[in-house]
Amino acid sequence: MSTAAEPGRTWPLVGRAAELDDLDDLLSTAADGVGMTVLLEGEAGVGKTSLVDALRGSARLLDVELLTARASELRNWPFALLSDALLVRSGRAGRGPVEAELTDLLDAIYADPVRSVARHDRAAELFAALLRRHGDSRPWALVLEDVHEADAPSLEVLLQLAHEGAVPRALVVLTMRPVPYRPELAAAVAAWTRAGARYLELRPLNARATVELAENLVGSPVGPSLRGTLATTGGNPRLVADVVRTARAAGALVVTDGVLDSTGVAWLTPLDEVVRRRIEYLGPEVLALLGQASVLGTSFVIADLASLVGDPVGDCWRTLRHGLAAGVVRARGDRLVFGHDLVRGALYNGLEPDQRRALHARAAWALRQAGAPPQIVTAHLERAR
Ligand SMILES: Nc1ncnc2c1ncn2[C@@H]1O[C@H](COP(=O)(O)OP(=O)(O)OP(=O)(O)O)[C@@H](O)[C@H]1O
Ligand SMILES: [Mg+2]
CATH class of the missing domain: 1.10.8 (Helicase, Ruva Protein; domain 3)
Known part of the structure; x- marks a missing residue:
């Protein structure tokens, strides 16, 4: 889902005063020469890009250099994220020896990816050095967006850096959606958490x-x-x-x-x-199960969904975890609640009429077995016709 060119942006941001203050404070701390890392997580479309975009003005006022790059699964070649952040803008003329060596190394890696293990290690080493030294002359801020889609070598560099603590004289902001889950991202996030990174969860607007x-x-x-x-x-x-x-x-x-x-x-x-279309990124398996769950209403008990679809509760749970992480459903005790009724309605209306009727018939059966009141069972039976 692309965000930068999205129409409909209003300025100033609505309902984000506290979060903006938090980020501004952290930027001032970095401007004073103290390294800080922020993990900014939130569901798709909640406003992560908008919030970090708002840092631009403060960075200008504080005379802090701000570098940004966005990961994308369409650009997942080795070191794409870090080279977008650290190399692309400098242009050949403005490059120091480290940047020049890195550019040549990357050219060689892309030309011959198979025989490039040593070059790969050297590039990782140089990127880490660049990040460590970039703030030598003046404090800076680095915003790496959508790291859930980052190329693995860039994540590996970030992981290694975390073992040394915050990047010196820099505010580093990593934005991410909670899904998809990737072990290499989880490892980097865990390492940054141990290194004292601030976790900022961006919640929906009230x-x-x-x-x-x-x-x-x-x-x-x-x-x-x-x-x-x-x-x-x-x-x-x-x-x-x-x-x-x-x-x-x-x-x-x-x-x-x-x-x-x-x-x-x-x-x-x-x-x-x-x-x-907005939720397509969840993948067909999760969407199919959520579509079936939409028949049960805005909130539903997982055991009822399991009998509705005829799968063990554990299997349903494993699939639903992705919906939970994405914020599409939220946990309330043993129930799950759709986070956005708009999404539930869209899933429900997207079911084929025959499938919808069959699901209502099964829901009537499952809920009767589970001891639901007769009027609820009847309502499903009516929709099954
Ligand atoms: N607080 C806000 N006030 C006004 N508009 C907002 C706010 N937050 C987000 N928007 C608008 O909502 C849309 C989605 O925001 P944004 O792209 O920042 O979300 P995101 O969390 O970065 O999403 P993604 O996970 O897809 O990257 C954009 O059009 C943006 O301008
Ligand atoms: Mg974004």
């Missing part, structure tokens, strides 16, 4: 900030019908922007007495499609 964001996007107060749909976004800013953009594109927004509201339901079908 209800007030959600409406404020929508009002900023449309430029006027929003009415009850649109607020109703906004309430299903679970405070995810990307979903809020999706709601507004889709309603607008479908011509479903009307202004009455200065209040803008949505009208009709036709625009909800394209909205479902947009939302389903």
